Amino acid sequence: MKAVWSIIKKELLSYFTSPIAYIIIFTFLLLSGFFFYSLVSWFNSIAPQLAQNPYYYQQININQMVFSPLFNNLSIVLMLMLPLLSMRLFSEEKKMGTEELLFTSPLSITQIIVGKYLASLIVLFIMLFLSAIPTLFTFIYGNPETVPFLLGYLGLFLMGAAFLGLGIFWSSITENQIVSAVLTFGTLLLFWVLSWVSYSARGIWQGVLNYLSFFEHFDSLTRGIFDTTDLVYYLSFAFFGLFLTHSVIQSRRWR
């Protein structure tokens, strides 16, 4: 664990002594702030009108009208941003020749991968935590339900963890960070829209495609429904990414 901690510290230092983490966090906060502001303004303008009508009055729900679309938007932003966070994890070491130092140290490949992955999770956590601060005002001036709100953030974090798991895998494939980011983004987008073809698929394939799609799993979390299938999906996605990374590094060295 001490060894993993040294890797985490080193990775965080790399993130925060280069502009990359600041730029990613800044852009994410800018966009999340914009989405939040626009959703709240829209909600403010529409709510009094809806309140006139007794039928619609029942429907007014800040969780569904503000947070649910906000989380959906943020998940797209994460899909764009996180490949940029994960791209350097192994590619940079390979390019700089520093992987020779890492892999000739008494650390195991697993310790190195886990250290790097946890460091990227910490950056993700910081991003999400900071983006949550402005949304807390809705709790002061309104009464949103807390559990769906927290579940939404948990969903974003788990989804981000899955994205980073895939990103670290592509990063272990190439020494070029751009290639790593593009491949990560491409794969993520593909998984995102996988459910589109499920309508024309038959039998078991429809279920499989739906299950594999990011979109299907995130939708329920944003609506505040906690389903262990979703949890398992994201965790296994992340784990699979890490497992593939391990295999890639192992096989490259044993070839």
Place this chain on the structure above:
Amino acid sequence: MIETQHLQKKYGDLIAVKDLSFKVETGEIWGLLGPNAAGKTTTMRILTGYLPASSGKASVAGYDVFEQAEEVKKEIGYLPENVPLYPEMTVEAYLGFVAEIKKVPKNRKKAAIDRVVETTGLSAVRKRLVKNISRGYRQRLGIAQALIHNPKVIILDEPTIGLDPAQIVEIRELIKSLRGEHTVLLSTHILAEVTQVCDGVVIINEGKLMAAGRLAELTSAYREKDGVYLRLKKADDEALNLFRQLPGVENAVREGEEIRLEWDRNLDRRDEVIKCCLEHQLGLIEMRSLALTIEELYLRIVSGGIEQ
């Protein structure tokens, strides 16, 4: 301390290292010599556990490189060809990080950093960022990271490459100071370095072992002829003919300003040569023996017997 037996490494169809066996004794400094693409870096990577061998055995500090990789990695300090530095760290932070991943106990970390900063002369740049220090300091930092956990075995891949002459001398002195306490294997292109620094050499070419042994043993084993270089005031063809007539002298040729004489290695014709010079008033300026230099040895071995 370092031993390989029938080591072989294939990259697909390319055989980078072929049936390589050699041995380095504890506390000695050995050079790994060979032309580019001879398999030097591959050999070092196998020894450090970065690459696995396709077949054969290698052991470092008594541990098998393949079976007991973790123990081996703890005992080895390694400077790869490209110095593995993180530009955004300070020199001190970098050494601290390496100490941690090399499992230096926390209470000894500070002392370990102080020690290598001292021995490699990095005190002046200790607080600077790695990206802002000069090439010479980077190379020293590379050596410092290899020494940080006080390993028994140190493997240096071209430690003096890209340095200026003064820095080369400093690094050589540093490497020499490791003798006794550490066992060192270094690869280099600079043959003079081997004579100055190393106790023995392993010469490889195209992945195959060409020669291995202590310098003195090798140079005498590969020397076929004995002889001298002469510098004369009167070094004309007439003088050459005079030397050719001396009994036992097999070869007399002009090489630049010098004359080179050769005879069988069991004979010594120096007295006769001097006598001849005096008798014919050739104006002897200098005479030195034709010892086989490491350059000649290397060329003879690597290119398969150039008679120079």
